[in-house]
Amino acid sequence: MGKCIGVLTAGGDSPGLNAAIRAIGKSALNSYNMQVIGFRDGFRGLMENRTVQLQSDTLSGILTLGGTILGTSRDKPHKMPVGSKMQDMTEVMLDNYHRHHLEGLICIGGGGTQKNALRLAQAGMNIITLPKTIDNDVAQTDITFGFDTALSIATDAIDRLHSTAHSHHRIIVVEIMGHKAGWLGLGAGMASGADVILIPEIPYDVNLVAEAIRRRRHRGKNFSIVAVSEGALAKDDEQLFTELQAKKKKAKENSDEKKLKKVLDSLSQFKAVQKKNTLLLSSKLETLTGLESRLTILGHLQRGGTPSAADRILATRLGTKAVEAIAKQQYGNMVAVSGESTKLVPLKEVAGQRKIIPLDHPWIHSAIETGTCLGEEISLHDIM
Ligand code: F6P
Numbered sequence: 001m002g003k004c005i006g007v008l009t010a011g012g013d014s015p016g017l018n019a020a021i022r023a024i025g026k027s028a029l030n031s032y033n034m035q036v037i038g039f040r041d042g043f044r045g046l047m048e049n050r051t052v053q054l055q056s057d058t059l060s061g062i063l064t065l066g067g068t069i070l071g072t073s074r075d076k077p078h079k080m081p082v083g084s085k086m087q088d089m090t091e092v093m094l095d096n097y098h099r100h101h102l103e104g105l106i107c108i109g110g111g112g113t114q115k116n117a118l119r120l121a122q123a124g125m126n127i128i129t130l131p132k133t134i135d136n137d138v139a140q141t142d143i144t145f146g147f148d149t150a151l152s153i154a155t156d157a158i159d160r161l162h163s164t165a166h167s168h169h170r171i172i173v174v175e176i177m178g179h180k181a182g183w184l185g186l187g188a189g190m191a192s193g194a195d196v197i198l199i200p201e202i203p204y205d206v207n208l209v210a211e212a213i214r215r216r217r218h219r220g221k222n223f224s225i226v227a228v229s230e231g232a233l234a235k236d237d238e239q240l241f242t243e244l245q246a247k248k249k250k251a252k253e254n255s256d257e258k259k260l261k262k263v264l265d266s267l268s269q270f271k272a273v274q275k276k277n278t279l280l281l282s283s284k285l286e287t288l289t290g291l292e293s294r295l296t297i298l299g300h301l302q303r304g305g306t307p308s309a310a311d312r313i314l315a316t317r318l319g320t321k322a323v324e325a326i327a328k329q330q331y332g333n334m335v336a337v338s339g340e341s342t343k344l345v346p347l348k349e350v351a352g353q354r355k356i357i358p359l360d361h362p363w364i365h366s367a368i369e370t371g372t373c374l375g376e377e378i379s380l381h382d383i384m
Contacts, residue, residue, distance in 0.1 A: 003103035004035040005326055007054070009068040010042035010075075010116065014134045014146025015307035017068035017313035023319025025054040032327050037100055042109075043116060047080060049096045049225055055348040063312060076116050090123045092349070097125050104326040108132050110144070111354060114334060118351040126331040129347060132315070134303055137181035139353030140345040141336035145318065147183065148310040150302040150303040152186035157298050162192070163227060169222035171213060171293035173282040177302050178229045181356045184302070185229030186363055193259045195224040196373040198281075200231035201357045203238035204283065204375025210288035212373035217291070226285070228278050232375075237277075241270060246371045277330045317342060359383045 002212035007024050009017050021038065028034040039045035047252040052058065052070070055204070077113055080089040097105060097120075104126035107117040110133030121127040133136040134150035154176050165172040165195065174194075178184040182199025189197035196212055198204045213224045244267050251260035273280075282295040307315070316338070321335045321342045357364065360383045368380055 002033040002035075004037060004101055005323070006046075006097070006102045006105040007039045007145075008039040008046060008071070008105070008107055009070050009072045009132075010113040011072065012110065012133065012303060013067050014110075014132050014144075014159040014303055015066050015074050015110060015149035015305065016145035016168065016311035017070075017305055018065045019071075019312045019315035020130055020132065020145065020319040021054070021069060022059045022062050022186045023316040024106055024323055025059040026056075027320040027323045029056065029059075033102070033325075034323070037102070038070045039216050042073040042075055042113075043077050043093065044073045044080070045071070046073040046093045046096055046276075047075075047077070047098065051100070052364060053253060061087070063316075064306050064359060065306065066303075071151075074112070076112070077119055078116075086189060092319040093120065094125065096122055096219070102126070104331060106130065106322045106326070110135065111138055114138065114212065114347060115351040115372055120348040121332045126326070127347065128325045128331065128332040129350075130315075130318045130322055131336065131350075134184060135179045135181050136183035137179060137355050138350065139355045140334065140350050141355075142339065143314065143337050144347070145315040146303070146307070147310040148314070149305070150177070150184055151187045152308055153302050153305070154298055155191040156185060157296075157301070158188055158192035158194060158225060160225060161296060165225055169291065170368055171224045171226060171229060171285050171289065173230050173278055173285065173293060173295045174231055175278040175295065175297040175299075177298065178231060180231040180354060182229045182232070183299065183357060185227055185232070186357060186367065187345055189227030190363060191324075192225070192227070194227035194372065195221075196226040196375065197367060198226070198228045198232040198235065198375045199357065200229055202374050202376050203233050203235040203358065204371060205235055206284050206288065206375075207378065209281075209373060209375050210285055213285065213289045213291065217289070219293060222291070224291075226281070228279075228281065232277075233274070234281075235376075237274070244270060247337065286363045300347060 038052045040050040078088045079086045108130045130143040134146045138148040176185040280295045286293040336345045
């Protein structure tokens with residue numbers, strides 16, 4: 001056997017991870033005569049040296065499985081909970097990396113993983129990453145795997161909510177994942193014909209949302225579907241959040257511990273209230289429109305189960321490219337999707353960035369043209 005490479009999956013799981021692991025394993029074994037070691041539970045397994053040898057039998061039959069056979073975690077190399085403390089365990093990971101004489105390590109994950117992988121690359125490991133997340137918010141790639149499957153699940157769920165909203169003449173507010181980006185919310189909202197779509201990129205005015213629902217009622221439509229991304233904020237809240245962030249930055253710059261503690265307290269209070277954001281929105285809409293309203297939070301359903309055909313293909317393409325990049329020693333890169341093709345993007349250009357929906361994106365254009373309320377008075381003129 002030739003060289004040995006490692007692979008780990010980190011961050012929230014997403015459909016297509018096993019397809020990527022399979023592609024990495026099979027192409028390494030079949031095309032490059034390389035051995036593959038999987039680390040369990042993300043960066044934690046690399047620290048604890050918990051491994052599994054990925055051989056033909058381990059890789060067989062996993063293409064269609066949801067989740068990740070390796071397990072995952074949100075642990076970060078430089079801030080790992082060890083005992084009761086957070087510790088920088090990068091050196092321990094580096095030792096384990098060398099213990100297995102790895103030629104390179106493939107880290108599969110979302111935005112957080114790209115940052116952590118860059119840290120490991122800077123510590124001396126040969127790193128290649130793949131972009132996966134249902135949020136589709138990794139910078140420098142057209143798409144991440146997991147997104148297509150989650151989009152179908154969320155769309156199907158909203159389709160089902162339509163008939164019950166219609167029968168009961170209700171508003172149904174449906175909360176969709178996506179972290180601080182609106183790709184999943186906007187995509188699922190558009191695909192299911194939601195009447196209102198609220199996304200983090202466009203802070204909303206609840207009065208405009210209520211007005212749109214009342215207008216529908218005047219046209220004889222006594223029900224409405226309001227698709228809300230989990231990160232969407234009302235305008236006032238967005239302003240408050242921006243102010244708190246600015247105060248936090250200033251307190252840090254001035255090393256003002258007292259002020260910093262106060263701001264951090266306010267921020268955590270703000271976040272606690274925001275967790276109930278969609279519940280509050282639902283009850284406000286009830287008051288403002290006189291229609292009954294119900295809230296459905298789709299939650300982790302959107303991340304579970306078998307990947308779509310598109311995600312299986314994408315994960316397979318990216319997985320084989322990652323192994324090729326290691327064989328060519330093109331380290332320190334993420335394998336990104338660019339149109340019909342793939343390309344390598346330096347991790348430095350990916351880490352710490354978030355791909356949100358630009359206001360002039362064609363999806364937003366079409367949503368406006370089809371009369372969807374986006375919670376703000378935006379005209380095509382404003383965004384073009
Ligand atoms: O990043 C994927 C994601 O599902 C986000 O959409 C969501 O905000 C987050 O993970 C939830 O994380 P957890 O599974 O750790 O609660």
